[in-house]
Amino acid sequence: MSSYLKREFGDRFVEDKYAAALYARDALISGAAARILGVVFPIDESEVVKLVKWAIETKTPLFPQGSATSLSGNAAATAPGVVVSFEKMTKLEIHPTDAIAIAQPGVRIEEMNAELSRYGLLFPVDPGSAKSATIGGAIANGAGGMRGVKYGTIRDWVLGLRVVTGRGDLLRLGCRTHKCRNGYDLVKLFIGSEGTLGLITEATVKLAPTPASVIAILAYYDDIETLVEDVAAVRTSGVWPLFAEFVDAPTAGLIGLEERNALFLGVDVVQGAEEWVLEKLSKIRGDIAQTARGFQNAMKLLEPRRKLFYGQIAAARRDGGILVIEDVAVPVSKLPTAVKKLKEAATRRGLPLLLGGHVGDGNLHPATWHRGDFDRVKKFLEDMAEIVLELGGTISAEHGVGLLKRELLAREVGEGVLRYMAEVKKLFDPHNVLNPGKVL
Numbered sequence: 001m002s003s004y005l006k007r008e009f010g011d012r013f014v015e016d017k018y019a020a021a022l023y024a025r026d027a028l029i030s031g032a033a034a035r036i037l038g039v040v041f042p043i044d045e046s047e048v049v050k051l052v053k054w055a056i057e058t059k060t061p062l063f064p065q066g067s068a069t070s071l072s073g074n075a076a077a078t079a080p081g082v083v084v085s086f087e088k089m090t091k092l093e094i095h096p097t098d099a100i101a102i103a104q105p106g107v108r109i110e111e112m113n114a115e116l117s118r119y120g121l122l123f124p125v126d127p128g129s130a131k132s133a134t135i136g137g138a139i140a141n142g143a144g145g146m147r148g149v150k151y152g153t154i155r156d157w158v159l160g161l162r163v164v165t166g167r168g169d170l171l172r173l174g175c176r177t178h179k180c181r182n183g184y185d186l187v188k189l190f191i192g193s194e195g196t197l198g199l200i201t202e203a204t205v206k207l208a209p210t211p212a213s214v215i216a217i218l219a220y221y222d223d224i225e226t227l228v229e230d231v232a233a234v235r236t237s238g239v240w241p242l243f244a245e246f247v248d249a250p251t252a253g254l255i256g257l258e259e260r261n262a263l264f265l266g267v268d269v270v271q272g273a274e275e276w277v278l279e280k281l282s283k284i285r286g287d288i289a290q291t292a293r294g295f296q297n298a299m300k301l302l303e304p305r306r307k308l309f310y311g312q313i314a315a316a317r318r319d320g321g322i323l324v325i326e327d328v329a330v331p332v333s334k335l336p337t338a339v340k341k342l343k344e345a346a347t348r349r350g351l352p353l354l355l356g357g358h359v360g361d362g363n364l365h366p367a368t369w370h371r372g373d374f375d376r377v378k379k380f381l382e383d384m385a386e387i388v389l390e391l392g393g394t395i396s397a398e399h400g401v402g403l404l405k406r407e408l409l410a411r412e413v414g415e416g417v418l419r420y421m422a423e424v425k426k427l428f429d430p431h432n433v434l435n436p437g438k439v440l
């Protein structure tokens with residue numbers, strides 16, 4: 001079966017089982033990473049079309065991948081198929097006057113922003129993994145990130161897509177203009193579809209000007225409840241943050257900060273309003289340990305927050321455990337209740353709990369771990385779903401469903417909606433060759 005791939009892709013088909021195994025998993029090694037046939041690295045759209053047609057003919061599952069930084073098994077290979085890595089599709093066009101960029105899926109977000117900075121422009125979606133995460137993977141995951149409180153998620157920044165569906169058809173969706181009303185919004189359907197409906201071969205994204213003036217602080221708190229209450233208070237005082245991120249005390253200690261609950265708060269300020277913003281921020285109840293001015297300095301202040309995941313992994317490993325990281329969101333006003341109830345649920349189940357996340361938009365990443373006894377964690381995840389759904393929240397704000405959250409998805413949307421989703425999957429991928437077993 002692999003003779004076709006060898007002939008068509010030459011060195012860009014890697015069969016070596018050890019090399020291939022590295023591609024069969026995602027950042028959390030979640031899911032049953034399967035022994036795969038190999039990894040293919042297409043360089044253009046026509047190769048992607050050929051690959052999908054071959055997969056249909058040979059009934060071979062394809063597992064698309066950007067940088068495989070997903071945390072719910074979204075990018076893990078779960079059957080003996082082929083991983084399609086978009087690492088080599090990295091062309092990028094920037095159109096500063098139109099405030100758009102046209103990117104192939106393998107372009108990394110941080111690299112794109114380095115290019116954009118020459119024009120004073122920014123692609124504002126900023127997952128903690130932005131150094132590695134690709135534009136294709138971020139779109140397919142519906143990613144959010146550090147600046148979500150001001151700019152929303154990637155859903156708000158994609159204007160157009162080129163995709164190859166599971167039928168082998170190439171579709172051009174959306175527009176390259178900022179306004180676009182050309183029928184049903186299939187672009188949005190593909191955002192967050194986790195590689196189950198089509199393979200993204202190009203994206204047209206909107207850009208924003210880089211904020212001219214930013215003020216940021218790092219403040220420490222003795223309790224998380226006061227920290228989240230302060231974030232809500234800052235918002236109601238008329239200050240709309242650029243970022244509001246936090247890590248809890250145990251994680252802070254593991255990533256080189258003081259072992260106290262740490263809040264990173266940045267505000268994009270209209271020039272002249274700096275003093276007004278500083279006066280508002282001085283009212284928070286935390287101890288302000290650092291202040292930064294200017295976009296680059298604010299981003300530097302925020303840098304330790306990107307290590308949240310590594311702190312959580314370190315805590316789990318130190319305890320001999322396997323980490324499970326979650327991704328719930330509640331309305332900001334409900335954060336104090338959510339934090340309290342999550343802590344109570346973890347204690348009730350006898351599980352450790354670390355907290356951190358994008359507190360400015362109500363998105364928490366509760367983390368716990370197990371030593372092989374996943375059942376207790378499963379029960380805690382069910383408690384967690386019940387808590388956030390009761391508070392008007394969701395079981396996944398940005399990481400997606402992947403393998404880990406399929407049951408929780410059913411709980412959130414219900415069987416009726418799931419049936420419609422299954423019909424959508426059948427329409428775009430009737431042979432079930434694209435990332436089978438994920439989401440649904």
Ligand SMILES: Cc1cc2nc3c(=O)[nH]c(=O)nc-3n(C[C@H](O)[C@H](O)[C@H](O)COP(=O)(O)OP(=O)(O)OC[C@H]3O[C@@H](n4cnc5c(N)ncnc54)[C@H](O)[C@@H]3O)c2cc1C
Pocket residue numbers: 026027063064065066067068069070071074075086105126127128129132133134135136137138139140141142143144145146193194195196198199200201306309310398399435
């Ligand atoms: C340290 C760390 C911090 C993180 N922080 C955040 C955060 O702040 N916010 C956030 O949202 N996420 C975060 N994540 C999760 C993840 O990094 C993001 O979702 C990221 O955007 C995924 O990009 P990727 O290139 O690694 O995609 P991958 O993991 O490779 O793929 C993601 C999904 O897209 C599919 N896919 C990939 N490329 C294509 C394509 N071309 N066509 C169709 N489907 C495709 C895959 O099959 C998979 O389902 C974090 C992860 C880590 C490890």
